[in-house]
Amino acid sequence: MFVKHGLNSGYSSLASSAVLRRQQFLIRSLGVYSVSDITHLKKRMEAVKCSSGGASFEADAECVLRAITPSLDPKRHKGQAGKIAVIGGCREYTGAPYFAAISALKIGADLSHVFCTQGAATVIKSYSPELIVHPILEESYSIIDVDDEGRRQISKKILSEFDKWMERFDCLVIGPGLGRDPFLLECVSKIMTHARESNVPMVVDGDGLFLVTNSIELVSGYRLAVLTPNVNEYKRLVQKVLGGDVDDQNTHGELLSLSKQIGGVTILRKGKSDLISDGEIVQSVSIYGSPRRCGGQGDILSGSVAVFLSWARQHISATKRESTISQTNPTVLGCIAGSALLRKAAALAFKHKKRSTLTTDIIEHLGQSLEAICPAS
Ligand SMILES: NC(=O)C1=CN([C@@H]2O[C@H](COP(=O)(O)OP(=O)(O)OC[C@H]3O[C@@H](n4cnc5c(N)ncnc54)[C@H](O)[C@@H]3O)[C@@H](O)[C@H]2O)[C@@H](O)CC1
Ligand SMILES: Nc1ncnc2c1ncn2[C@@H]1O[C@H](COP(=O)(O)OP(=O)(O)OP(=O)(O)O)[C@@H](O)[C@H]1O
Numbered sequence: 001m002f003v004k005h006g007l008n009s010g011y012s013s014l015a016s017s018a019v020l021r022r023q024q025f026l027i028r029s030l031g032v033y034s035v036s037d038i039t040h041l042k043k044r045m046e047a048v049k050c051s052s053g054g055a056s057f058e059a060d061a062e063c064v065l066r067a068i069t070p071s072l073d074p075k076r077h078k079g080q081a082g083k084i085a086v087i088g089g090c091r092e093y094t095g096a097p098y099f100a101a102i103s104a105l106k107i108g109a110d111l112s113h114v115f116c117t118q119g120a121a122t123v124i125k126s127y128s129p130e131l132i133v134h135p136i137l138e139e140s141y142s143i144i145d146v147d148d149e150g151r152r153q154i155s156k157k158i159l160s161e162f163d164k165w166m167e168r169f170d171c172l173v174i175g176p177g178l179g180r181d182p183f184l185l186e187c188v189s190k191i192m193t194h195a196r197e198s199n200v201p202m203v204v205d206g207d208g209l210f211l212v213t214n215s216i217e218l219v220s221g222y223r224l225a226v227l228t229p230n231v232n233e234y235k236r237l238v239q240k241v242l243g244g245d246v247d248d249q250n251t252h253g254e255l256l257s258l259s260k261q262i263g264g265v266t267i268l269r270k271g272k273s274d275l276i277s278d279g280e281i282v283q284s285v286s287i288y289g290s291p292r293r294c295g296g297q298g299d300i301l302s303g304s305v306a307v308f309l310s311w312a313r314q315h316i317s318a319t320k321r322e323s324t325i326s327q328t329n330p331t332v333l334g335c336i337a338g339s340a341l342l343r344k345a346a347a348l349a350f351k352h353k354k355r356s357t358l359t360t361d362i363i364e365h366l367g368q369s370l371e372a373i374c375p376a377s
């Protein structure tokens with residue numbers, strides 16, 4: 001099924017009937033909900049559809065992008081367009097945190113930090129002088145001779161180093177290229193707990209999802225958290241939280257249940273269409289992207305969602321929830337915008353590079369893709 005969308009696009013009768021069938025299917029799959037729940041659900045969905053009309057769960061992503069992207073006002077100072085921190089980068093992975101952090105800057109954030117291990121820091125710095133890199137994390141292999149008390153001191157030091165910066169950030173991205181070392185993950189759990197206590201939003205991806213799947217209390221009930229699972233990460237999350245296998249016959253209902261079960265955390269399930277739910281609504285982004293599945297596209301997405309989520313929160317507080325868009329959960333708006341922009345950039349990169357399209361090519365098209373929707377001047 002191909003669903004047309006966009007501010008000015010109409011819906012063909014074929015698309016409308018398919019969309020209606022999908023809506024009826026969701027309502028059937030929500031058998032446990034009352035009539036008032038469903039009315040509320042429909043109203044929330046209307047809010048994201050913006051002015052394009054039509055009964056669809058396909059988000060009007062261009063409308064969301066236009067609404068939340070801030071203008072380049074000369075009165076604004078450095079930092080107001082967003083300060084993002086990526087927590088990731090270890091012995092194996094240096095590309096993933098770089099992709100997430102540089103994507104945030106390419107979209108328009110003012111500052112992008114990376115918190116990683118010492119070894120990864122030198123490499124990440126050499127990719128780009130634009131990133132602010134903090135070599136604070138430690139993996140077990142680097143503290144092999146340290147006793148329990150020594151490890152406690154190291155963990156305390158890592159936390160206090162991070163705390164010095166934490167409240168400056170508009171959003172954290174936890175997990176791209178983090179690795180799965182137990183000592184490192186224990187320190188990151190503490191960082192997440194502190195960030196949550198200070199109400200700092202977080203996007204959890206990659207190995208951050210491995211951590212969260214095994215310690216769901218880290219995000220459970222935290223409405224400023226976004227999880228961005230790929231196919232494997234989603235499967236593990238469903239098995240752990242819902243206690244069964246992924247049900248491909250009930251994708252929307254399952255995503256709603258999963259998000260509800262984790263206390264309304266927003267989940268962006270990546271795939272052929274990206275599906276987004278905060279436990280109340282389900283939105284999809286199906287804009288055509290690229291057939292290339294090179295590694296790193298999810299990292300672009302996590303960095304992008306962090307920026308758009310921050311902009312959505314600014315938009316909502318500036319408009320005092322008066323517009324339809326500003327009545328929507330900012331985490332959902334951030335996911336819609338991030339997903340749509342990544343897909344547009346991937347399509348442009350593929351047009352030029354075809355089979356040799358790589359993540360760095362997609363990053364180079366983020367600016368052009370946003371410019372086509374929200375011109376800088
Ligand atoms: N250039 C880089 O530094 C990149 C690093 N990445 C990082 O790599 C780490 C792991 O991410 P992945 O997306 O690879 O993690 P996944 O858990 O999706 O996959 C890990 C590997 O195991 C395989 N696998 C996992 N579950 C499986 C299953 N049930 N059956 C069969 N095979 C299975 C996958 O095919 C994959 O090759 C993350 O920290 C991520 O951020 C990726 O973001 C890609 C780019
Ligand atoms: N089958 C597909 N068809 C079209 N687009 C897809 C498909 N699968 C994923 N995507 C797009 O690619 C983006 C990244 O998803 P992917 O599943 O590759 O993430 P990932 O495995 O976490 O990536 P990474 O390699 O960065 O860890 C998604 O947001 C989605 O828009």
Ligand SMILES: [Mg+2]
Pocket residue numbers: 205206230298299
């Ligand atoms: Mg990933």
